[in-house]
Amino acid sequence: xxxRIDGGSSFERDYGYSRAVVQGGFVFVAGTTGYDYxxxxxxxxxxxxxxxxxxxIAGVLAEAGSSLEQVVRATYYVTDxxxxxxxxxxxxxxxxxxxxxxxxVVVTGLLRPEMKVEIEVTAALAGA
Numbered sequence: 001x002x003x004r005i006d007g008g009s010s011f012e013r014d015y016g017y018s019r020a021v022v023q024g025g026f027v028f029v030a031g032t033t034g035y036d037y038x039x040x041x042x043x044x045x046x047x048x049x050x051x052x053x054x055x056x057i058a059g060v061l062a063e064a065g066s067s068l069e070q071v072v073r074a075t076y077y078v079t080d081x082x083x084x085x086x087x088x089x090x091x092x093x094x095x096x097x098x099x100x101x102x103x104x105v106v107v108t109g110l111l112r113p114e115m116k117v118e119i120e121v122t123a124a125l126a127g128a
Contacts, residue, residue: 001024001033002021002022002023003021003022003023003064004007004020004021004022004023004029005018005019005020005021005022005060005063005064006018006019007019007020007032007037007056007059007060007106008037008038009035009037012038013074018028018030018079019032019056019060020060020061020063020064021044022064022065022118022125024029025125026072026122026123026124026125027060027061027064027065027066027122027124027125028044028121028122029060029061029073029120029121029122029123030120031077031118031119031120032053032056032057032060032113032118032119032120033049033052033053033110033111033112033117033118034048034049034050034051034052034053034115034116034117035052035055035056036052036126037056039074041125044117045086045116046078046080046083046086046087046116046117047086047087047089047090049085049087049115049117050076050086050090050091050117050118050119051090052093053117053118053119054068054090054119057119061121064123065124065125065126065128066123066124066125067126068094068095068098068123068125069097069098070123070124070125070126071100071121071122071123072101072122072123072124073100073101073102073104073121073122074095074100074101074102074103074119074120074121074122075102075103075104075119075120075121076088076089076091076102076103076104076105076117076118076119077104077106077107077110077115077117078104078105078107078116079106079107079108079109079110079115079116079117080106080116081106083116083117084104084106087104087117088104090118094102098123101122
């Protein structure tokens with residue numbers, strides 16, 4: 001059975017995707033940027049954006065019946081190599097005890113110029 005999780009962003013409706021999809025014992029969370037989707041604001045720094053990404057991801061995972069502790073794979077996209085350390089420091093703090101398989105990719109850009117980091121994860125469902 002497939003279940004979609006709506007994160008409340010207008011991007012999901014406008015661009016035809018779900019914040020997360022629950023299927024086959026896993027939660028697949030779409031790339032998540034640092035927006036506060038209720039206010040549609042974003043912090044300036046890459047580290048603060050990474051913090052906001054993790055807040056959104058944690059909420060989506062909880063709604064799906066999972067948690068950060070269940071994350072098995074993470075991919076981090078940064079638009080500037082100089083921001084990698086700040087992003088990885090945040091990710092290290094959030095995932096220090098979880099330690100999923102992870103990759104950091106430096107990209108030339110994300111959808112909007114203010115986006116400096118995007119994080120996507122796959123998590124197991126609790127009890128699966």
